Amino acid sequence: MKIQFIGTGAADWDWSLPLAPGxxxxxxxxxxxxxxxxxxPTVVHEMEQQGISPSDITDVLITHSHSDHFNTENIQAIASAPRAEALRMFASSQALECLEGNIEKVPLVFGKEYLIGKLKITPLPANHALRDIAENTYHFLIVTPENKRLFYALDGGWLTSAACRLLHGEHLDMIVWDATSGNCFNDWRFADHNELLMIHNMRSAMASLELVNEKTIHVFNHIARTLWPKSPEERARLADEFEGILAEDGMQITL
Ligand SMILES: [Zn+2]
Ligand SMILES: [Zn+2]
Structure with a gap:
């Protein structure tokens, strides 16, 4: 499976288009x-910068409907690009209600496995609240035909016990972490997002459950501008110290 990190920022970056360097x-x-x-809000712009056409997109999964992850205008633009079949959208039923056009709507159900392309994708509950606390937020367990297992865990602070159960105690080859808060725990975002020490503690607990081992790849993503060091070099050093890969816009990993 090829994973391309289109955008990697939390909601505190300046998203005037075109994006300024850095x-x-x-x-x-x-x-x-x-x-x-x-x-x-920046997804269509960044796809264009990275050579991806909206027509290439067959399916969209929405982790949750905060505005930095769910922009109806951009989804409409992707859906209305020339395509053989309607765009398939997987999201909460509340988010799906906001969408119109050439879209096949699939409301997500926790623990249900969806076959999307060659991948088996299961939504898991995240610890991340929306204004309407009745609306669900999702992490995803993604399994390739070769049985490589990716846990896509953003946004969300800590892990829910239900998500932990739905990982079924099986080894994970890669985790994409919500690492919003860098090295700043004392912040109002503390319950909704992770800082690196929280991730470190979860990793060590997951290692004792054999969910991860030294081969598991850890990617730190959803980076807040104000909670990580200012310079790219210092950010990279911090990610290194916590034994993970700092996600960058346009970065690709093959699993
Ligand atoms: Zn977010
Ligand atoms: Zn969010």
Missing amino acids: VRGSTASLLDGHILIDAG
Whole structure:
């Protein structure tokens, strides 16, 4: 599976378009060139910069409907691009209600496995609240035909016990973490997002459950401008110290 990190920023970057150099776009990722996870305010712009046509996108999964992940205008633009079949959208039923046009709507159900392209994708509950606390927020367990397992865990602070159960105690090859808060725990975002020490503690607990081992790849994503060091070099050093890969816009990993 090819994972392309389209945008890697939390909501505190300046998203005036075109993006200024060094500015991270809204967090979105592309699987195997056609399955998009999240579609925030900069996604279409960044796809264009990275040579991805809206017509390439067959399916969109929405982790949650905060405005940095769910932008109806951009979704409409992707849906209305020339395409053989309607764009398939996987999201909460509340988010799906906001969409019109050439879209097939699939409301997500926790623990249900969806076959999307070649991938088996299961939504898991995230610890991340929306204004309407009745609306669900999702992480995803993504399994390739070769049985490589990716846990896409953003946005959300800590892990929910239900998500932990739905990982079924099986080894994870890669985790994409919500690492919004960098090295700043004392922040109002503390319950909704992770800082690196929280991730470190979760990793060590997950290692004792054999969910991860030294081969598991850890990617730090959804980077807040104000909660990570200012310079790219210092940010990279911090990610290194916590034994993970700092996501960058346009970065690709093959799993
Ligand atoms: Zn976010
Ligand atoms: Zn959010």
